[in-house]
Amino acid sequence: MASIAQVEPLTSSRALRGPFDYALPEDLRASVRVGSLLRVPFGRQELLGVVVGLAEGSAIDSGRLRSPRGAVDADLPADLVELAEWIAREYCSTLARALSLVLPAGAARGTREQRRLVAELTAAGREALAGTQRLTATQRGVLELLATGPLAATALPADHAALRRLQARGLLDLAAHARRRAPQHTELGARGKTPQLNREQALAVESIAQASDSSRLLFGVTGSGKTEVYLRATAAVLERGLGAIVLVPEIGLTPQTVTRFVERFGDTVAVLHSGLSAGERHDEWRRLRRGQARICVGPRSAVFAPIERLGLIVIDEEHDSSYKHEGDPRYDARDVAARRAQLTGAQLLAGSATPRPESYRRMVSIRLRERADGSPLPGVEVLDMRGARGPLHSATAAALGDLRRAGGKGIILLNRRGWSNFLSCHHCGKVWGCPECDVALVLHQAEQAISCHHCGHREEVPARCDACGSSTVARHGLGTERLEHELARALGDDGFPIFRLDADVAVLKGRAAQVLARFDDAPAGLLIGTQMVAKGHDFEGITLGVVLDADATLRFPDFRAEERTFALIAQLAGRTGRGHTSGRVLVQTQAPDARAISYAARHDSEGFLDGELERRAALRYPPYGELIRVVCSSEVEALALRAAEELRARIDVPDAEILGPAPLFRLRGRERAQLLVKAHDRQPAVAAVGEAVARPLHRDVAISVDVDPQ
Ligand code: ADP
Ligand code: ZN
Ligand code: ZN
Secondary structure, eight states: OOEEEEEEEOOOSOOOOOOOOEEEHHHHTTTTTTTTTEEETTTTEEEEEEEEEEESSSSOGGGOOOSSEEEEEEEEEEHHHHHHHHHEEEEEEEHHHHHHSSSOOTTTTTOEEEEEEEEOOHHHHHHHHHHHHOHHHHHHOOOOOOOSOEEEEGGGGSSSHHHHHHHTTEEEEEEEEEEEOOOOOOOOOOSSOOOOOOOOHHHHHHHHHHTTSSEEEEEEEHHHHHHHHHHHHHHHHHTTTTTEEEOOOGGGGGGHHHHHHHHHGGGGEEOTTTTHHHHHHHHHHHHHHTTSEEEEESSSSGGGGOSSEEEEEEEETTGGGGGBSSSSOOHHHHHHHHHHHHHHHHHEEEEESSOHHHHHHSSSEEEEEETTTTTOOOOEEEOOOOOOOOOOHHHHHHHHHHHHHHOOOOEESSSSSBSSEEETTOOOOOBBBBSSSSSBEEEETTTTEETTTTEEEEEEOOOSSSTOOOOOOEEEEEOHHHHHHHHHHHBBBBTTOOEEESSSHHHHHTHHHHHHHHHHHHHSSEESSSGGGSSOOOOOEEEEEEEESSTGGGGGSTTTTHHHHHHHHHHHHHHOOOOOOOOOOEEEOOOOOOOHHHHTTTTTTTHHHHHHHHHHHTTTTTTEEEEEEEEESSHHHHHHHHHHHHHHHHHOOOTTTEEEEEEEETTTTTEEEEEEESSSSSHHHHHHHHHHHHHOOOOOOOEEEEEOOO
């Protein structure tokens, strides 16, 4: 039996890298495995650590080896330890940080099972109620309540001592039960009975079953019933005694998918996401770890669900940018899912109506070309806004008026939250900017504040210019808050409610799902919002979709700008015209001839993707090349720049191009400089960058590495 545990202590410090050897005392040897959690002495502190290896001996003198203080009652499946090792390497991070991602929530804080006292009536208790024994009114009340079934002690009208006296007389049993803290979901989009698959779906399910150990892209138009295919693929895996992970974009925005899985599979579904309380998350994690739940539905972090014998990982809406994690390690759940599938022999099934060019190129596609309900995709009209005054095209205004008269439902997408984009002084031209970041502050009327969308800085709305004293402060541009206000004034009433959904609304837990449910229930009305309104929602009876300022995303200096714009328009069109209503989509833009917009208007995903791949091949962008972004930041501009130059000199990759250092705008009070490594192969480039950043640099410079930035 191994006497040495190789332990990686969980610390966020980049400088401290294990694993470190610890001598296992006799009583721990039998139970400690790779994946066990130990409390270990480290210097003068005690840290939580994960066992990443076991050995018979150590290079360190046995007299100097220390022993763990104890084991924690939670452990990781060994394959997740291996996955964490891969993540640490792949994203140029540390093993400790990668392990913290895959650990059970609350493990570090010691979240425990919650136990509660449950009372149950005994046979003697039942007789007592019926007959002769003397009972006080309180005692009788308690027993009568229990006659309907067991109840928590706290739900009974008697104190603890009184219950213990009844127990002593044999009239009831008291026992501690583990209590499951079950998460609540907003019910939305339940479908009742299982539909009969249409021909395309049946073919898809069949070909997925035949390809059971490789990856597939379910490339199906919006409304083609991809969820039903995921459900069938999951059922097939369960039947083989295996488990499944179903990844969805932000959970608050995809309550329908959760509902459909829970409805179909019941308690064997666990839901893991950051909106749960620590206790709920702990309990869901335990249910998965013990095999009581075998399906996990959740956002990107659910890719770490502790399911042993994994058969399938589904990635719904695989184009969604929320799959990329913005902390350190900056992992991409889609790549992690692919890796985990490979490690465990599970199948990978990614689905989208607007797949990423990378997935379209790398994976075998299964096509669904028709909507499940047989309805056609909506007609899309591109409205030229060059030279237009005001935010709405006359055709849009007319269509909204018609919608209201007809009592229909519509969705308007404007990818900019707040009231207006920026404030400026009419007199001297001052623009109100963030003191910490080089960006303009955005007006939020309801909060009476101007705020920074990057760091959260807030100020009161200025009544006059603090530079010149003028009281003429102009508001520029239009955000969702103002659009909601203006449309509510022009069109809204009890019969035609106007709803808004954006990050300001969604900060409140559960609010997004509520707004979606209320809009779904309303017979008529408008839903206005940012890209959140274009997620995979399945609403019936939407006859009008509108995209305002469709080229806003195109103006981003990013090679994925076209792909994003295309997806946004196609996805909004995808919400329209479902369920026996014909639909119409209006796209307002300053760039009516842009490729992304005209292909989206024709619903030509393949045409768009083929052209996009050609363009990327010419520029050697993914999937024809690899990008790694390294950002150095410091409070001092010169330091950030110098550090980036030094790193540039250190990074030694053959066959790679290093662009920069280029200055980035100041963020959260830090000046930034960026390097972009453009390489042919990912592995050598990642290794070279990883090595370069592992060596210390100036201590006032922070470095962040983004492999395959999105
Ligand atoms: P997608 O994710 O492909 O955009 P959904 O999975 O949301 O589409 O399905 C669209 C709608 O079609 C849903 O309301 C779903 O219940 C319904 N649906 C799916 N498959 C069938 C089928 N075989 N017959 C009838 N309706 C179906
Ligand atoms: Zn001024
Ligand atoms: Zn800021």
